[in-house]
Amino acid sequence: MQHKTIERLQQTAFRVREHIIRMSTDGGCFTGASLSATDVIVYLYSEFLNVTQDTLKDPNRDYLFLSKGHDVPALYGTFVELGWLSADRLQNHLSTSDHLYWHPNVNIPGIEFHSGSLGHLPSVALGVALDCKLRGTNNKVVCVLGDGELNEGSVWEAVLVANAYQLDNLLFLVDRNFFQANMPTEELIPLEPLTDKFAAFGAAVRRVDGHDFTALDEALSTFPFEVGKLNVLIADTRRGKGLPSIEARADRWFCNFTHDEVEELLRELHGEANATLESETLVVR
Template identity: 80%
Template sequence: MTNEVLNDLQKTALNVREHIIRLSTDGGCFTGASLSATDLVVYLYKQFLNVNKNNLRDSSRDYLFLSKGHDVPALYGTFVELGWMPAERLQHHLSPNDSIYWHPNVNVPGIEFHSGSLGHLPSVALGVALDCKIGGSPNKVVCILGDGELNEGSVWEAILVANAYKLDNLLFVVDRNFFQANMPTEELIPLEPLPDKFAAFGAAVKRVDGHDFTALEDALTSFPFQKDKLNVLIADTRRGKGLPSIEARADRWFCNFTHDEVDALLGELHGEHAATLESETLVVR
């Protein structure tokens, strides 16, 4: 990954986080969870998926299904940065006159399927992947899941079926931020050791830092991870990433800030971003 590409990804992710924070008022949104998924969504759309504003309904495109639908602010923000949606449309958030609200709606160009009821979209994604496989099409199909969502039995049923049909064109990305709603996952229903569990169900598994674009690149360059197996990428993330004041807090899953608080958080975001750029040593491959 070149410095130019890395800088572009970091800038895009920063802009998406700005959009998320601005959506966190006048009714609010699922701020913490959306911030944890931002880098994943940005990387997938900008570097991994063959999908753009000119092929959104083309059968040759790749597909992304956001099963943890409450992270849709990260999608909205990414769509704005990709030029698929005007930034002004985000001002219609929660308006009865638009489809911009707490979960994905297919009336928004780029949204592949309605989601919000957790555990449903892995099966939708595997159905699309199976159709692509039967038709001999090279499409990649990605489904982003929350870690708390893994408590749904339908997720594991989908993994079994995906491996039974050897869907190596299908990638499940787990946003592993270690929270389920307002509780740490390991205090509610412990999930670890996740790699062993996915492997026991027949998947090919990798685990990475979900905020490290170079690590994501290294992991996904070798897609599919193994022939004839479902691919699972466990991405370790941090709820509220980019805002130290709300990071890893159980009470910052859903947020409805005042306008003054939003302004303060935007300042915090840019201060944290500047400090990170100043202190980190970039390893470019």
Template identity: 70%
Template structure:
């Protein structure tokens, strides 16, 4: 898909996220930061579609930062893997669409939500593919705050020990961990140097720029015999200036009226400035 088509799909996915941010809410800010990454992966990089979800030759995506699942739900819906109508079942008892990924949803490879868990699952799948001499690609999306889990770094060591160059860890570097900035809690930088010291082949890009995403993923694998790591610098709440980079916009539960205001803002039509006073934190 070309850049214009990607931007259109990404806008639609952000609209889905906003609509999921009511009647119980969701992790709005974090989901918005991951949209462009997930949209690009599913449209221009991964061999995953509505017809090959059980094919052993498909590629794999593991969403380790499972609270970003509204971005994944929205992408799967836009690509026809998940029925759009089912998004209305969010947090209801008659479906499996809720705050974290569930394998009862088409396209979800593994349950997640326990941070630091899926890097090890992804490397296990990548190792199996290597042993079978397969060509499948394996992607694991991690949050930056998730990197405080030691299991992430153990997975990196093992992946490099077994030369899993078919595995790519994508870091959604939106600078926030829950309701605090990462560098104010447990500083992560210099991330590039840390990953390199652990043996990975590392690249760093603007995670909202489809041209940069294309250049980076076109170089996969970044180095033969080494784990690939892509640090994608992103913005929490991307697309909604009123909630961008706000610590209190990790989890949001907006009223129906607030959702409509935010949709207007998303499409650049808002006539009322949305502030912390007009948007209720729940």
């Protein structure tokens, strides 16, 4: 991946994080979880999925299902950066005058299916992937899941069915931030060794740093990972990525900040971005 492409993706992800922070007031949103998934969602729409504003209803488009529905602020922010959604419209978040809510709503262009009930969309995604296979089309179908969501038995049923029907056009991407709601996953119901578990169910599995665009690109450039197998990409991420003051905190899954706190967090985001840029510059030198 070219350096200028990485820079473009980083800048887009930064702006998406700004949108998420601004939606974290007047009722709040799932801030920490959305920040962990931002880079993955930005990469998918910018580099992997064959879908544009003009092809949102095209039967040959690629599909993304956000099963981890509470991460929808990251999706809204990405849609703004793609030009699919007006930035001003984000101010309607949680307003009764609009459809921008805590979970995806199909009344928003680009949202493929309502979600919020964890463990539900893997089955929806595999149904779409199977339909594409039966029609002989080349659509890619992506389902983004949370790691805590993997406690739902329906997820593993979907993995079994996807492999039974050899749906190698389907990708389950797990946002592995090691938290579910207000506690670490490994303290409630341990998930590791996660790669081995998916492989035992018949999937072709890759694991990468979910904040590293180069790593994401290298992994997904080999899609499908193996012919005739469900693809699973485990993206190791950090809850609250970009805001050190709330990173990896169990109490920062859902946040409802004051307007002053939002402004302070935006300053923190800018400071963290500048520090990262300076560090990368030193490495280059």
